[in-house]
Amino acid sequence: MAAGQAYSEEKGGSSSLGEPEYGHDPASGGIFSSDYKRHDDLKEMLDSNKDSLKLEAMKRIVAMIARGKNASDLFPAVVKNVACKNIEVKKLVYVYLVRYAEEQQDLALLSISTFQRGLKDPNQLIRASALRVLSSIRVPIIVPIMMLAIKEAASDMSPYVRKTAAHAIPKLYSLDSDQKDQLIEVIEKLLADKTTLVAGSVVMAFEEVCPERIDLIHKNYRKLCNLLIDVEEWGQVVIINMLTRYARTQFLSPNQNESLLEDSAEKAFYGSDEEDTKDAKAEATSLVKRKPYVMDPDHRLLLRNTKPLLQSRNAAVVMAVAQLYFHLAPKAEVGVIAKALVRLLRSHSEVQYVVLQNVATMSIKRRGMFEPYLKSFYIRSTDPTQIKILKLEVLTNLANETNISTILREFQTYIRSMDKDFVAATIQAIGRCATNIGKVRDTCLNGLVQLLSNRDELVVAESVVVIKKLLQMQPAQHSEIIKHMAKLTDNIQVPMARASILWLIGEYCEHVPKIAPDVLRKMAKSFTNEEDIVKLQVINLAAKLYLTNSKQSKLLTQYVLNLAKYDQNYDIRDRARFIRQLIVPTEKSGALNKYAKKLFLAQKPAPILESSFKDRDHFQLGSLSHLLNAKAVGYQELPDWPDEAPDPSVRNVEVPEWTKCTSREKRKEKVEKPFYSDSEGESGPTESADSGEGLGSMVECQAVMPQAGHGSPSEEEEEEGVKKGKKKKQQQGRKGRGDTSSEEASASESSSSESDSGSEAQESPAEVETKRRKAGSANCFSSPPLCPAVTPPPPQPVPSSNIVSTSLVTDLEGLTLTDTSLAPALLSPAFGSVRTYELLHRMTGEGLSVEYCFSRRPFPHDPHMVAVQIQISNNTDAEVKSLRISEPKPLSGMRIQEFPEIESLAPGDTASVVMGIDFCDSTQAANFQLCTHTRHFYVSIQPPVGELMAPVFMSENEFKKEQGKLTGMSEITEKLTLLEKCRSDHAIVQQVTSAANVGRVPCGADNEYRFAAKTVTSGSLVLITLEKREGAAAQLTVNSEKMVIGTMLVKDIVQALVQ
């Protein structure tokens, strides 16, 4: 805790005081003492042209990261250098990116194109490191890009790149678990890889993504066994652990026949019940079987190929092989691991700690295995206490009639140790030896009694507790010891020991009839000063004495019970009341009174002192769960042996079948490709954009990226729409949409069956929607793919209607809402269809699809916000609950007014809500999380510039007056040539108003069109003038204080009119 404080102090700002600065430039540390200034300095260095300065800056930044200081505000400056030629700078930038990309997702996207280029580099190290970094920046938007990159890398020439691909798989999986199915395909492919370099990594990926898909291993089992010895050591550990589990499911227990004989021999010593039941089970199965056991050759192969690894220098590998042998090998062969494990005891103390834990567990089950190494577990005075206690545990487990005398002699030395915890543990261990081995019980007891005169109270107390347990086994012969212990009550203060003595005297008061009442007398005197645990035993003692010797102890008992009656502790009061009713005969006391003696003086079974490591072996040895004796997250249960061996032929690798398999795979891939090439096509522009060119292209890049990430079909429509222009879209819309929908239909059908489940549920609301639309809304004429009756019948009715309807529904919903609310539509200009954008695709949203559009209505709660209409449809077959927005991460100044939480959305239902966003008159995207009761989705809304304004009405004079004020810098003029179809008045107005939310201003001249609007946040005027010249030429003028908005608006409008 103290350290934590020290740390926070340090972070609090004293950074420049005492601590040494990592900087390589000693001066800089002193001069730029405040963080703010220092960062400025770093930014300058990063912007410079010199690599050496950049490197210097990056080194200092990395030093900051290493210290845990926040360097996130340098992100834009650092990310620019991602394409730097200097390899060291580049590497450090990668380090920085991986650390901060998660926090600054948008800016991180700027670097993606560099990595995408890197993925195609001829140098395999660069390909691999590009993939490594690309997969390490945890930005959900790039999931499709990652997926693509992994797939490509998985078939790379270089095994090193393939290895990196295997490493990337769990990264992608942890980012988006929806990709599981596709990732499993990649894993399947990589598992077939024949190089040792890949094997370890892909098995690691397998374990993290799909450990349950044991069927993927069959074909590769023999190959893995044979490669094992050449795999690098870390991979060996993972592979061996996985193969252990595999073998447990595929082979028969090698010990099924022997278990009868050996266990019954061991039982003689232990005599535990549980083993009995186990034996019974084993017996039952073996009776059923009665088949001679023959080990599967594959099982043998595994055992044979892992055995040499016991001589690895890596403790983890040795441990992995040891657990494999322990869990899989026939009893006779398990012994080989003991030597290797004992060797590990010479290693670092942490290794010893883990190994001893496992040896402790093994030594209970297979005692014989470690007996020859008994002396290796002897304790050194220099061992840490935790190691000593574990060794003691092992020694106790190993004790038997032949070696007990040596062990006890060793224990005697331990008792003289200065480490008191260790001494206490030793006494316990002696107790356990005594209970387990009847022969030495008396010796142990005598030894322990001698300890009672030890000067150290802790030793005495521990001995008392252990003696109590031992005496319970044969009390009759030991009244002397009990007498001795009774004397101790005068001196010993440890509550547990006092309580133990009192219990003993009470229990065996018949053996010490003279002393017992006297002890009670003494205890009654000191009753009020005793600990609770002691008081309870005093009451017990009193009760027992009352029943056996009421003449002497009646008054004492009454006295004690009276004291207890007013005790502060309710347990004690309860006990006193209960006992009084039970033992003191009154008129009221019922039948129980007669049985009081039976109740109190019943024969009690002796406690069984057993190891805390007993039965820990149901956890896979060597695992974290075993060490903690609790199931750790992600622990894979070690399955029990099957009763019948599964078909061993699945592991046969037959060449023809194998090729068949791959050809099928290939076909599958081919089918799927179009699906992905879509998203690739979309991310195309970013790929080609060279971030090295300068800031301008970067901005562009940024604008494109968030959309590209969605990779959604509706965006395709979107782009198509932009290209073709509104009018054309209107005319050709039906055909175009029909085409895309049928394409989609086939794509969705062939790619997966995901949509199947959702489709039926989908249909009904879609129909309802269409009906509603038919019934009303004249405004809807402009929405293209309208009536299902008019739409050309799609080739696959069911799935396509599903997809068409979803887009339909959203289109319509926006409109119908406009209709029903029917607010005075003064400010709502006549524009065509409302353009919808995808917020969350059905695939990424796990069946939840969200679209949004700008309804162009004022947001009721805040006039400075843009109203965004959100349309959520639930395509899953389960109810989605508590849909809400959380953790909006707006850029500076941006505000988000969340929509009220949707409590639940039934399957197939759609809901539409309105949220408000204050974009601060910028086209930066607003990022937030869309949460359901189970998942969180990162989404972002990016407004087109035209939606950042609201129309205003003004007269021609007013317009001219305002325009006069906004000249010079605020005026942007652009010449353009109008397309044929855009020449009519109607078309021009239509195109302009659809591109921007502006209102028309009346105008005298008929070759001039004027529009006016105000930006939503700041309310600055935006005035648009379009002057038609002779022919198709025209001139567009935009006047606005906000130059950026003006420029972008010009661009948008020109695009709308020209394309």
Add this chain to the structure above:
Amino acid sequence: MIHSLFLINCSGDIFLEKHWKSVVSQSVCDYFFEAQEKAVDVENVPPVISTPHHYLISIYRDKIFFVSVIQTEVPPLFVIEFLHRVADTFQDYFGECSETSIKDNVVIVYELLEEMLDNGFPLATESNILKELIKPPTILRSVVNSITGSSNVGDTLPTGQLSNIPWRRAGVKYTNNEAYFDVIEEIDAIIDKSGSTVFAEIQGVIDSCIKLSGMPDLSLSFMNPRLLDDVSFHPCIRFKRWESERVLSFIPPDGNFRLISYRVSSQNLVAIPVYVKHMISFKENSSSGRFDVTIGPKQNMGKTVEGVVMTVHMPKAVLNMNLTSTQGNYTFDPVTKVLTWDIGKITPQKLPNLKGIVNLQSGAPKPEENPSLNIQFKIQQLAISAKTQTWMEGR
């Protein structure tokens, strides 16, 4: 696998952190500090600590705690072994694994950690590969780099990564080809107070320094290989050849490495080369005791016993010790109650002796336990296990 790594010094400052997945807050270390406080002694900090959301696996090396954060099931030894490998790498790179050396080379440390783990799974841990990727710092190189602007980071994939011998660098050239083998054997023995050996075993290692050009393929064989019944190998050694012929056959890494380590079990026990005569007693009812220890050599085949150091953990009741030694110096730390006697070389003519008075806390009962004596010594040029290396051939 391994999520994050924190390096913590003895006073509890987190002086380096590295995350391979999402960032884990430093506050997770509070659980570690708690355990550390409870353990009192640094070596009693449990290596595995379970916290509500994470598991902490730590090692203690050279006064630094390496604390790794784990989120899911992983073999604990896997992590422990890896952390030790990290510490070894630092040692290899900077000559020592200390807080100052790590802080001074923080950028290289970071680059190393980045290469060693990917997403928490070990990527490159072989020192030869790492040295090709990231060159170790030397004064000369830093001067050259600052002039020429070249960097410490290699831009091609180390060839070792791709081959079946990832431990060796390619294109090694020496003008003098040489190979050295150090055989270091340790006896580890527990001797009871009457002088009889309770337990003894021999632990040996062969450390090598190989400076050979090209791709040398070496074989090493022993006179009586049967003695080596429990051996662990560097990955470069061919298991099969050892199994069948008891010959060590390998393509060595370049530079220093540990070839094998072995254990000779106690059946063929060798006499311990020194003996100790001791007289430690505490008088009843008085605050003093006597202390008298003499160390002498036993049959040692004519070799001298050197570097003898004796350490004794005295009982808590001991306040101070007034001793005189015939040879070497002694110190007694009244806080930790550790007596250290640095003797040096033992000459059979004049046996070193340390004797004097032990002052006890007045009134405290006589300490019951006898302190245990730990004695360390070295003998050069003596193979206790009687294992001899006969010939080596290289190709």
